[in-house]
Amino acid sequence: MIPAAFDYKRASSAAEAISLVSQYGSDAKFLAGGHSLLPLMKLRLAQPAMLIDIGRVKDLSYIKDAGNHIAIGALTRHMDVETSKVLHEHAPLLAHAAGHVGDAQVRHRGTIGGSIAHADPASDLPATTLALGATYVVQGPKGQREIAAANFYKGFLESDLAADEMLIEIRVPKMQGAGWSFQKFNRRAQDWAIVGVAAWRRKGEAGVALVNMGSTPILATSVAGAIAKGASISDAAAMASNEADPQSDLNASTEYRKHLASVLVRRALEAASK
Amino acid sequence: MTITENKPTNIIGTRLLRREDPPLLTGEAKFTNDLSIPGALHLSVLRSPYAHAKIKSINVSAALKIAGVVAVYTGKDLQTAWAAPMPCAWPVTPDMKNPPHFPLAIDKVNYVGDGVAAVLATNETASRDALDAIDVEYEPLQAVVDLEDALSDKNVIHKDLGTNKSYTWPLLVEETPGCVEEAFKKAKYKIKERYVQQRLIPMAMEPRAIAAVPQPFGGDITLYSSTQIPHILKVMTALTLGIPEQQVRVVAPSVGGGFGSKLDVYAEELLCMALARKHSAPVRWVEERTENTQATIQGRGQIQHVELAADENGKITAVRVRIIGDMGAYLQLVTPGVPLLGAFLYAGVYDIPKAYDFSCTSVFTNLTPTDAYRGAGRPEATYAIEMAIEALAREMKIDSFELRKRNYIKKEQFPYTAFSGLTYDSGDHLLAAEKAATMTDLAGVRAQQKKQNVPGATKLLGVGMSSYFEMCGLAPSRVLASLNYSAGGWEAATVRVLPTNKVQVITGTSPHGQGHETSWAMIASEKLGVAPEDVDVLHSDTAISALGLDTYGSRSLPVGGVAIALACDKVIEKAKLIAAHQLECAAEDLQFVGGTFSVKGSPDRALPLAAIAFGAFTAHNLPEGCEPNLEAQVSYDPPNFSWPFGTHMCVVEVDTETGAVKILKYIAVDDCGNQINPLIVEGQVHGGVVQGIAQALFEEAVYDSDGNLKSSNLSEYLVPAASDVPAITTGHTITPSPTNQLGVKGVGEAGTIGAAPTVMTAIIDALSSLGVTSMAMPASPQTVWKTIQEATRGGKK
Incomplete structure (x- = not known):
């Protein structure tokens, strides 16, 4: 678990960090908590030439x-x-x-x-x-x-x-009293979500976003739109994957992910509507 | 001299806190990679990214230019460094096929992780950087990944062998020839099942670490290794390297877990030793986690075909088993023997006639070699028979517990001579099972289940159980001989009472988390009447403990612990002669209680062990012919295996919408005979149960069709954490073993053996109303969900 060689600078302010990154360009990476970057570096999947440590800003x-x-x-x-x-x-x-x-x-x-x-x-x-x-x-x-x-x-x-x-x-x-729910489905408590749902609801308004259902976090606009139009929770939840494009991995196929998304969106909206 | 009062000796059976824990918890304990070794060169191993490929060329010139790099070796460079190929100590059949296996591959790689080149550098960073600079040209070959595919010999891995089959090992026991076949013909009920034991990665918390240190003169070499087997390692490395055995010393410092994965002789141990000798410098290596998943042995890996025949009452009349065992690319130390350790257990805890037809065919694949992993063959066997019992109960439409009751070997049948000729020492299966049922509140759970599992319900309750036997305490040497194992199964112990009445126990067992120092001190304390803190336990260094056969197979207590008790007896015997001499009485008139010899009927005439120990040291007044000093050595060969047993039950709730399985309750009733330290017993059961649950729900070494390991780190290989497993409630029955004076049996593997079938039978029970009758391990949410989909879709047809 030894990363490739890199240089290291510590920034004491945001301005200094930006001036450093301007100097080193795309060879540089910011180091904050290190919990995403350092594992990638230890596996040599990421090999930045310069680390700008902003952890003490x-x-x-x-x-x-x-x-x-x-x-x-x-x-x-x-x-x-x-x-x-x-x-x-x-x-x-x-x-x-x-x-x-x-x-x-x-x-x-x-x-x-x-x-x-x-x-x-x-x-x-x-x-x-x-x-x-x-x-x-x-x-x-x-x-x-x-x-x-x-x-x-x-x-x-x-x-x-x-x-x-x-x-x-x-x-x-501010959520202004909206009901909300966060559904994280995983096999071990410490893991990334296989599928996750963050949702809030205030009467006819709702916001729903999905974790791990595509190459980016996904805003489930169809679900929110259906709720705005007065659809039932389960009808709205059936549209959970409309904007999503989930991949298959060891834990879940695309099909299973889509199924989980609709179950979890339904549960999230039910919890947020209480 | 004042006479100390006789105190009751009742250390055995108490929950003494482990003396091992303070140094481990404070960081004082030293693991191999913590050792400071000035001038050590760092080894890194370049590993094959292909499961099966020819090595066309290796260019190391760029690696050699990196500052700090001292040397780079290929398999060809080191061809002459080995006196013999890497050892396999268990040629299970005379015609077993065993391809030559060297620390670095020569010409061809056979699994992802196979060593291709070795770098030595003055520092770890340079050594690691050099790996990226070595240019290897491979010609990829078709990989053999699937066991049935391997069996077909369409693509033979080791061409010189002409086949992927390593061996076929049959165990046919018939009262009369053909009686198995006849039993199946006559059977009122028959079941035929197929189970897959997925490959598991042992994943010890401390990865392997090694340091080979040549001594300043004379050619001696000390090998520090994170190993379970310093004694076996000494013999095997000496033979493989062609070094006189007396020049090799092996030390296992603190070892952070093994589970069988450190019961081996590894390429890196041989590389460190060979290169340390070549460079006259210490050479050290520590494994990265991904290397640990690829280049340390894996466990399980079997396809099991199981058939049971039963009469109208469900009494089992015959058992037929066909196994395909996955050896991986090469045979490691005991790889071929693992399925054999389970071969006798496919009738489980049940009373069956001599109608048993077992056969195992083991094959090579282009995957990491397998070898012993906690339970080694016995969890596989127990899983198969316990799942098959459930299948038989379904076939008969009766409760599976009832079916078990009809088949359990009864208490009064012990010692029980099994179909195989093996004698089961003691047991009371019904008692343990009923205790488990009471602790589970089985009746209450069944009632709740009836209420909850109604049509349309999405949270279904299930109860599972497993009654197990563990054939452990390896082992009577003569039995091992009959299985063609290359070593014995004895254990050695030395007990020495020092002049100040402090005690040294030297054991041949080699702990790596089990708490031997605490338990062995308790045994000596009880026997000799000294305080446990006055007993020092020395181990895991062949210069101190010259003889021993190390720790695996739940053997340390029933073999090594008993050896210590026997050595204590010898010490007491000698002390008694000295006491009789000094008290001027006959030895037969003396009793030894609480550390003091006294004349029966005249308690005033007494001598404490302390006085005798000092007297034995001064040797001023010893009986004629009596040697000075108070010590004894024993090599103990057990007359039988020990047969711990028990019943585990659990209650699960399955979310049918997501496939998630939640274990609501887990009950483990284990009987390991007398318990030296119940706290340590519980710890062993807890750890074992978690590893069994892990096989049932979480863990699998997943390979793609090219033989690439997809679960090569701890975010993909799902070792459960404390937050992912239920509270475990332990209970015990105590049926002492009659074969040793302590009445003890092993317990290290029991939890692992009991747990996987317990969880899996519970899941199937929960889903039975949906028509689910089988489930693959691990029962991940996706697997459970898909199985439900298939079952309910099938039902709608």
């Missing part, structure tokens, strides 16, 4: 009530998201989902920004923030820009982030 670890949304610094650890009082009050779905990431050790090291920037469709938080209609704030050499979660994920482990940009904040709209 303190000003990016926060959870703040910003009026109509909650602002979460990109370097906030999963454990802090899981236990945040502010999130429990205004975005309980996200806090709950963060409690399902990996195991306790992972949640103490891994960060919400790292998880989203890594853009793994099997991770819990990209889909959860997608369901919640979050906005991601990124910073580059020319300043900041905002990207809607729905426009962020471009492909497997690919996002709208440019090589010289860094995710700095996640803005999650």
